[in-house]
Amino acid sequence: MRILTGNDLKAGAVVWWTGYDWSRHVEDAADVGDQADAIAAREEAARRVNAPYAIEATRDAGGTPRPAHIKDRIRALGPTVRPDLTLKPADPAVGNWVI
Amino acid sequence: MYIYDEFDQAMVDARVAEFRDQVDRRLAGKLSEDQFKPLRLMNGLYLQLHAYMLRVAVPYGTLNSAQMRLLGDIADKYDRGYGHFTTRQNIQYNWIRLEDAPDILADLARVGMHAIQTSGNCIRNTTSDHFAGAAADEVVDPRPYAELIRQWSSFHPEFSYLPRKFKMAVIASQRDRAAMRLHDIGIRLVRNSAGELGGEFYVGGGMGRTPMIAPLIRDFVPIDQFITYAEACLRVYNRHGRRDNKYKARIKILVHELGAEEYARQVEEEFAHLLTLGIEPPARELERIAAQFAPPPFASGLPDTIDRSDPAFALWAARNLQPHKAPGYTALTISLKPTGGIPGDASADQIRLMADLAERYSFDELRVTHAQNIVLPHVRKADLPALWRELVDAGLGSPNLDLAGDIIACPGLDYCSLANARSIPVAQQIGERLAGKEQDIGELKLKISGCINACGHHHAGHIGILGVDKKGVENYQLLLGGSEAEDVSLGKITGPGFDEAGVVDAVEKVTDLYLARREDGERFLDTYRRIGVEPFKEVLYG
Ligand code: SF4
Numbered sequence: 001m002r003i004l005t006g007n008d009l010k011a012g013a014v015v016w017w018t019g020y021d022w023s024r025h026v027e028d029a030a031d032v033g034d035q036a037d038a039i040a041a042r043e044e045a046a047r048r049v050n051a052p053y054a055i056e057a058t059r060d061a062g063g064t065p066r067p068a069h070i071k072d073r074i075r076a077l078g079p080t081v082r083p084d085l086t087l088k089p090a091d092p093a094v095g096n097w098v099i
Numbered sequence: 100m101y102i103y104d105e106f107d108q109a110m111v112d113a114r115v116a117e118f119r120d121q122v123d124r125r126l127a128g129k130l131s132e133d134q135f136k137p138l139r140l141m142n143g144l145y146l147q148l149h150a151y152m153l154r155v156a157v158p159y160g161t162l163n164s165a166q167m168r169l170l171g172d173i174a175d176k177y178d179r180g181y182g183h184f185t186t187r188q189n190i191q192y193n194w195i196r197l198e199d200a201p202d203i204l205a206d207l208a209r210v211g212m213h214a215i216q217t218s219g220n221c222i223r224n225t226t227s228d229h230f231a232g233a234a235a236d237e238v239v240d241p242r243p244y245a246e247l248i249r250q251w252s253s254f255h256p257e258f259s260y261l262p263r264k265f266k267m268a269v270i271a272s273q274r275d276r277a278a279m280r281l282h283d284i285g286i287r288l289v290r291n292s293a294g295e296l297g298g299e300f301y302v303g304g305g306m307g308r309t310p311m312i313a314p315l316i317r318d319f320v321p322i323d324q325f326i327t328y329a330e331a332c333l334r335v336y337n338r339h340g341r342r343d344n345k346y347k348a349r350i351k352i353l354v355h356e357l358g359a360e361e362y363a364r365q366v367e368e369e370f371a372h373l374l375t376l377g378i379e380p381p382a383r384e385l386e387r388i389a390a391q392f393a394p395p396p397f398a399s400g401l402p403d404t405i406d407r408s409d410p411a412f413a414l415w416a417a418r419n420l421q422p423h424k425a426p427g428y429t430a431l432t433i434s435l436k437p438t439g440g441i442p443g444d445a446s447a448d449q450i451r452l453m454a455d456l457a458e459r460y461s462f463d464e465l466r467v468t469h470a471q472n473i474v475l476p477h478v479r480k481a482d483l484p485a486l487w488r489e490l491v492d493a494g495l496g497s498p499n500l501d502l503a504g505d506i507i508a509c510p511g512l513d514y515c516s517l518a519n520a521r522s523i524p525v526a527q528q529i530g531e532r533l534a535g536k537e538q539d540i541g542e543l544k545l546k547i548s549g550c551i552n553a554c555g556h557h558h559a560g561h562i563g564i565l566g567v568d569k570k571g572v573e574n575y576q577l578l579l580g581g582s583e584a585e586d587v588s589l590g591k592i593t594g595p596g597f598d599e600a601g602v603v604d605a606v607e608k609v610t611d612l613y614l615a616r617r618e619d620g621e622r623f624l625d626t627y628r629r630i631g632v633e634p635f636k637e638v639l640y641g
Contacts, residue, residue, distance in 0.1 A: 007146060011196045014148075047128050050146065070573065071148070071512060071516075074148060079148075079514060080521065
């Protein structure tokens, strides 16, 4: 699948395109097919996102989109060296999803 | 310590107001990201993996307590409770909101700080010896000259759009604690046989994709001409630097391609011309600056001994202290490298504590080192035990300066959008693996970068590690034999790279070989230089 990501313009936080909105959680990412450029251009022009780009992803066993590249998995979750600052600070197994 | 005069303050305040307006226009949609990006970068604001990142300049690594305290407060108020000290002697915050950035810059301006020229193709923050003003071996305090460079280079109209970024360092002792020859321009202040002060100019060093050691371009530039000479060095570069190719645009490539002699000849020609224009700042300006770096009022008649009866304290004192020019004083380094910790990170509370300690024990002064540690430069030896206890209580008492645990590591793929691999977890695992033997191993400079840009100085590590991307998987190259000190050298890649666990094993293997083969008094680097790379390759790949 192809998913669309970027950063929130004001806060800088990593966000994912859900099909109708932006979410902090990669779980919400929708398959954008061949629509990535059109959505990115429209959303960037509306200042709802900064520096958007599309990436390849697969669905993991739980159905969550898992970005193909480790960089985007780290973006999705947070720094591997500060579990307390990730989106899932209480999940000890989350590192396996990233690496 | 340099305190802003009304010109400095007006300049920085004007920049804050300008940036506030630019951010407003960006948020209102009047500026696109393409238009805004160069403007935010001029104010040290990057977009990194998780958020905006703000890099704050710490000129030549010197801070007073009020500035340091504010750096801690910014970490709490605008970030997530910590900051990261960098190899450029600066500090970075990883979780900044764009809408907060102008307020942060305004806060910084109130204590005489800014983020100007911490990014972009301009002259960046000038670095210096972190023991400047304290070191027993310096011929002069180099910081007034670094400050003069800051003032000369700030908003310099001719050098705001250089072919590439430009980094300068100024030191004033034979020992090089600032990686001086790995800078675009490295200046060592010296005295000639007549006792006059001047500078040796080394031009065209650097790390990154094509590491080079800067050759000596001129062995003595009189101190009252040194800005003019630097201007000539920059002009020749600005004229001929390769703007057509980003990878060949640094001055090191120009000096290498022209040859040091031809480059020096062109600089001399330009220098002769510039001397006729009288562009050197007036001597009274240098005097005004130098007066602000006058030594603090050291007490005389202090005991010059240290009570080492507590073994844990003695261990720390044996590693983390530096000879001071004033009897009864020492310069101490606070290691930001606890075993298993994140190199260079400090919490807001730790930053504020270090500010308090500087106020109480070190004439209000601190330094950031390029090795990502903090120095209290002027501490009475008699105060050390009490001070050390406070450091230990705050998790800042690691007795590992220049040992295996004192690893330089860039933010790597945990934070940096340019990274190929993570640096920090590798540093953490090596630190933990070698913790039990680091005192035995002795001086070992380990440096890790997450990509070829070499912010972690891997070329200059006794052991260097470079993270690369091998078909989407993190991989690590091992380098041996680098040094950024006065015995400067570039490390060489040992062979095929390793995965994360493998590179930790590899480091242990090469240090074990060193322990087995070292001769009396040899550091890791000395043994490597004596026996060569082959025995190391043998244990790694044999
Ligand atoms: S060396 Fe590369 S990964 Fe590390 S901080 Fe510099 S640019 Fe980022």
